[in-house]
Amino acid sequence: MIEVKDLTFSYGKDKQALHGLNFTVGDGEIFGFLGPNGSGKSTTQKILTGILKGHGGKVSVFGQDIAAAHTQDFFQKIGVLFEFPYLYANLSAIDNLRYFSSFYPAGQLRDIEEVLEKLEFKSDFLRKPVSSYSKGMRQRVSMARALVSNPKLLFLDEPTSGLDPSGAVLFRRIIEEERGKGTTVFLTTHNMMDADLLCDRVAFISNGNIAALDTPQKLKEKNRDQRVTISYLYQGKREEKTIEIPELEAGIPFLHDEIISIHSEEPTLEDMFIQYTGRGLS
Amino acid sequence: MWKDFCSLFKKDCQMMIAGKFFLLALGSLLLYTLFINFGYVRFMKAELYHVYLYDPQGTQQQVSDLVYPVTSLEELDKILVADATGVGIDVSSGTPDIILYYGSEKVDRHRADYAYSLLHTDRGYEAKTVGTNTPELKQRKEISCELLFIEIVAVGFLGIASVLFKEKQMGVIRVHAVLPLKKSLFILSKITVFLLSDLVFASLMTICNVGFTSAIHILPAVLVQTAILSVIMALAGFGCTMLLNDFKQFSLAYLVIAVFAAAPVFLAANTSIKMAWIGWHPFYQIYMALKNAYFGISVTTPVYYLCSACGIVVLFLMIQPAFRREMGKEG
Numbered sequence A: 001m002i003e004v005k006d007l008t009f010s011y012g013k014d015k016q017a018l019h020g021l022n023f024t025v026g027d028g029e030i031f032g033f034l035g036p037n038g039s040g041k042s043t044t045q046k047i048l049t050g051i052l053k054g055h056g057g058k059v060s061v062f063g064q065d066i067a068a069a070h071t072q073d074f075f076q077k078i079g080v081l082f083e084f085p086y087l088y089a090n091l092s093a094i095d096n097l098r099y100f101s102s103f104y105p106a107g108q109l110r111d112i113e114e115v116l117e118k119l120e121f122k123s124d125f126l127r128k129p130v131s132s133y134s135k136g137m138r139q140r141v142s143m144a145r146a147l148v149s150n151p152k153l154l155f156l157d158e159p160t161s162g163l164d165p166s167g168a169v170l171f172r173r174i175i176e177e178e179r180g181k182g183t184t185v186f187l188t189t190h191n192m193m194d195a196d197l198l199c200d201r202v203a204f205i206s207n208g209n210i211a212a213l214d215t216p217q218k219l220k221e222k223n224r225d226q227r228v229t230i231s232y233l234y235q236g237k238r239e240e241k242t243i244e245i246p247e248l249e250a251g252i253p254f255l256h257d258e259i260i261s262i263h264s265e266e267p268t269l270e271d272m273f274i275q276y277t278g279r280g281l282s
Numbered sequence B: 001m002w003k004d005f006c007s008l009f010k011k012d013c014q015m016m017i018a019g020k021f022f023l024l025a026l027g028s029l030l031l032y033t034l035f036i037n038f039g040y041v042r043f044m045k046a047e048l049y050h051v052y053l054y055d056p057q058g059t060q061q062q063v064s065d066l067v068y069p070v071t072s073l074e075e076l077d078k079i080l081v082a083d084a085t086g087v088g089i090d091v092s093s094g095t096p097d098i099i100l101y102y103g104s105e106k107v108d109r110h111r112a113d114y115a116y117s118l119l120h121t122d123r124g125y126e127a128k129t130v131g132t133n134t135p136e137l138k139q140r141k142e143i144s145c146e147l148l149f150i151e152i153v154a155v156g157f158l159g160i161a162s163v164l165f166k167e168k169q170m171g172v173i174r175v176h177a178v179l180p181l182k183k184s185l186f187i188l189s190k191i192t193v194f195l196l197s198d199l200v201f202a203s204l205m206t207i208c209n210v211g212f213t214s215a216i217h218i219l220p221a222v223l224v225q226t227a228i229l230s231v232i233m234a235l236a237g238f239g240c241t242m243l244l245n246d247f248k249q250f251s252l253a254y255l256v257i258a259v260f261a262a263a264p265v266f267l268a269a270n271t272s273i274k275m276a277w278i279g280w281h282p283f284y285q286i287y288m289a290l291k292n293a294y295f296g297i298s299v300t301t302p303v304y305y306l307c308s309a310c311g312i313v314v315l316f317l318m319i320q321p322a323f324r325r326e327m328g329k330e331g
Helices: A041-048 A072-077 A093-101 A112-118 A135-147 A165-180 A192-198 A216-222 A245-250 A269-277 B002-018 B021-043 B073-082 B105-119 B135-170 B172-176 B184-210 B212-243 B247-270 B276-280 B282-294 B302-327
Strands: A002-010 A016-025 A030-034 A056-061 A078-081 A153-157 A184-189 A201-206 A209-214 A227-234 A237-244 A258-264 B051-054 B067-070 B087-090 B097-099
Touching: A002 A041, A016 A041, A016 A209, A030 A041, A030 A192, A041 A056, A041 A153, A041 A184, A072 A078, A078 A135, A093 A112, A093 A135, A093 B002, A112 A135, A135 A153, A135 A165, A153 A165, A165 A184, A165 A192, A184 A192, A192 A269, A201 A216, A201 A269, A209 A216, A209 A269, A216 A269, A227 A245, A237 A245, B002 B021, B002 B135, B002 B184, B021 B135, B021 B184, B051 B073, B051 B105, B067 B073, B073 B087, B087 B105, B097 B105, B135 B172, B135 B184, B135 B212, B135 B247, B135 B282, B172 B302, B184 B212, B184 B302, B212 B247, B212 B282, B212 B302, B247 B276, B247 B282, B276 B282, B282 B302
Parallel strands: A030 A184, A030 A201, A078 A153, A153 A184, B051 B067, B051 B087
Antiparallel strands: A002 A016, A002 A056, A201 A209, A227 A237, A227 A258, B087 B097
């Protein structure tokens, strides 16, 4: 679906934003692009969506070189959720979505109210102006805008930002459903939980370079600590012990009355990010 | 493409209505109409120049009835002090000498010529009425033209900025970057909305203040000139909005345009201030074309229309990169 080879981009003489990125995104894959602010995530997404021109290297989307791909046909096949919910504040959710969807062929469109319902948008706000919506509601309308045209390739920038935990769970479920239908998702985020739970593969980007690229599981496994911490009760006292995993093969190797919990010392994706890039995500 | 344009046009109309732009234009129209009908036409009536003749030797034989004879230089002095637009002719030396107490260089020449003409009625110097305009209609046309010019240059220019800055603040311009539509349609739609609004304004302004019968004859030519000015101003407003960060900066840019673009035009066209270069000022040419349109004189030179068309195309091309840059901006 997406093929990027030696991608470079510069905002000026001394502002090199991307230093030769290489990656591919397969059909129906959820690909996470992780990095802190200013790392080059948005620049890459803008190049892929045709907003920024003048890049170096080779970029192809839908099997076509990006320079030639930015036709109306290309934009009909992509859906983009921006980092901020860009909507007409004086128009209602319905009017916003009717307006934005009016540029797509009618046969390609989903039912607006159905999409909003799926996103658990409060129905009594459907015809009220966006200016009266909470941040979470605006994010739902923005997501509906990205989904309403049934895109084959979905670019999502911080999709769960501004959502409460249940909203975030809902969005993740919807993204999974989209992938289930064969939609490819390019997810730009610095939310590790989103990346860990959703992505088939993630790329860590820092200072315009990809520091690591693999499945979240493999990235964590490569650096896994082979130990577990066991909390237990013995003679009425709560105690804790950390042991090597192979020691568990023959059972719990110490006296105990009751096991309270066993925690593996598996690193988080954020730990991995820091390890690869030398900096945090926020 | 037509469907996309209609969607953009409908949304732009909604934005204009939400921004109360129509109310502002309607308010301006009401204010201008009240000013013209109850202020300007009533109190700005220009009286005829009175001509006073001091001719002790009676050398002037073919003097018009409009000339008031005086018996002494003292009497002439007293009258001219009281009558600001009056013209005195002193023939005590044998040759007529013009005496003016108030006035400016350009007007003085007219007044002097008029006064001389009244001394020589035998040589066919009597003034002829040019055109069919009554003095009141002439006044109405002049002031309507000036106010229409101000409205389009100022209010129309600010109008497009107020709508666009709202869209900039909401960030929605960026969404258009990833929509399947020709990006230039976004600009065209905006220009069309403001063009139509200006044409409606010009029509109402002309009909309300010049009168329906007179307006119907001059309206086509007035609308052509209004359209040229409106498109230029809308494109300039669009460009400034894309380049500048907020309305405060825009207001400053607007002041610069008002001072350096519109002010010299009014000064050159309506006062005796001379500016040798004013003929090269594009707004002056448009203003004069609009004024001529009001007086039924159509601009027929193709150079004017060619230059206007080129100006519009150049402005359109110039704002494209600024628009694309705005679409690519981050939150």
